[in-house]
Amino acid sequence: MTNAWAAWLADYDTVGYQLARKAGWDAFVNAAPRPRFEVLSRAQMAALDEDARADYDEARRVWNANPPTIKTQQLTRAFEILDQVMASARRDGDKLRGSAVIDAEPGLGKTTIATRYARQVHRREYRRYGPYTADGSQRLPVAFIPLNAGATLKGINQQILEFYGHPQKDNHGPVRRPTRSTRSQLTEFAVDVVMSCQTKLIIIDDLHFVDFRHSNGIEVSNHLKSLANALPVTFVYVGVNLAAKRFFDEGLAGEQAVYAQMSRRATRCPVAPFSIEGDAGARAWSDLLTTLEKHLILADAQPGMLLTHAKELHRRTQGRIASLTNLIDRAAHLAIATGAETITGDILETALVDNAAQHLTGTA
Incomplete structure (x- = not known):
């Protein structure tokens, strides 16, 4: 029997828009936003059978990897x-x-x-x-x-x-x-x-x-x-x-x-990278992190789980939104895979950034 998350994945799994063709561009233009689904508690996740849990986790990975466009x-x-x-x-x-x-x-x-x-x-x-x-x-x-x-x-x-x-x-x-x-x-x-x-x-x-x-x-x-x-x-x-x-x-x-x-x-x-020098820059960076953390579906997600690490996130990404979203995608994946169900300093330290960000920060 198909569960709700398998059905969601069938409709909203990763969409391969080929924007360089009119059919792909038209699909991108007319695509409706993915509908958000219920965030399950740890007890509710434990009650799922193996297939349903795998589908729920996969649906969360798809969701977490596709935040809405943010009006930065x-x-x-x-x-x-x-x-x-x-x-x-x-x-x-x-x-x-x-x-x-x-x-x-x-x-x-x-x-x-x-x-x-x-x-x-x-x-x-x-x-x-x-x-x-x-x-x-x-x-x-x-x-x-x-x-x-x-x-x-x-x-x-x-x-x-x-x-x-x-x-x-x-x-x-x-x-x-x-x-x-x-x-x-x-x-x-x-x-x-x-x-x-x-x-x-x-x-x-x-x-x-x-x-x-x-x-x-x-x-x-x-x-x-x-x-x-x-x-x-x-x-x-x-x-x-x-x-x-x-x-x-x-x-x-x-x-x-x-x-x-x-x-x-x-x-x-x-287009400039985010700067955290000065009140306006720090506030813009904080607003971005707050918006991104609200998007994530994790059982123990808490307000401020990204904002707490604002300076470290900026150091590791140099304020570049592509590097930031890569890092958060991977941290959310690790939060699910390890059972942490939230993003902590340890999770962020384990999560990899792209090669350019690694090179500029001197991280391995």
Whole structure:
């Protein structure tokens, strides 16, 4: 007989959204929040049979590993910047729109910021205009395009078409393989499908894979500008240390850098790690930990079980939210596996952080 937690897992186990395809993006946009389930006491857990206990523990691991998006000060500020940039999206089609660049070090939630903001845009467009355009095409308000290492002009066009599931037909009718289409054909296909689906926002993720000092990188930069010229779309670029990688000056040097168009068109959206220096920073870090600890399902969870270790958690993660959530995921797993059913100093000491956090703190 299926127990309640096995049924919950069947519906809400780890979801493998493939955001780089429209079906996966649509599933992400329309996914309902996982429903929280009852927290059992130790006595109630002891009364479960072996299968039910295993399913309950697995359901808790899935739940604990997937906290809701928290409105941190970084996310709130980024959304404010993106709202200002999107004000240009209301311009007529003959006018250029601005773009945003979410530029920061790794582990600070850049992609989360971009996808959560884009989800709001997607839902708003659907509510106002419906799922289909006037000519019957599927409306896709947002496209999410992650780049690969060594990204090229042709590769970007291919990834755009793959997101939309474009058949890549030419004027002669037959379906063409992406590798057999010319760059100009791929650009034409990309512009056509973006216009047909009335896309308003395109996210280009992992832009740090492009070397803007190399000829291929300059070519990619020029291509992105040409797409921005051709499409009534707002672009949000996401990457690691893009200013240092010469994205804004497009790899130009000296006086030429003054004429870089991207620097005039793009607005930088920095994301900083949490700092506990000063009252405001310490309070923001404490609020984050309090929100995360309320999410966890553990039999002996207590208010303050994370907050008590606020300084140590900051030391081990350097205030980076990706490292923090990794550490808390693992601590919660250990709390279940060891029977501690709460997060203690010993549990946190045993829980591993990612390699970058280990390196910076000098921990094993």
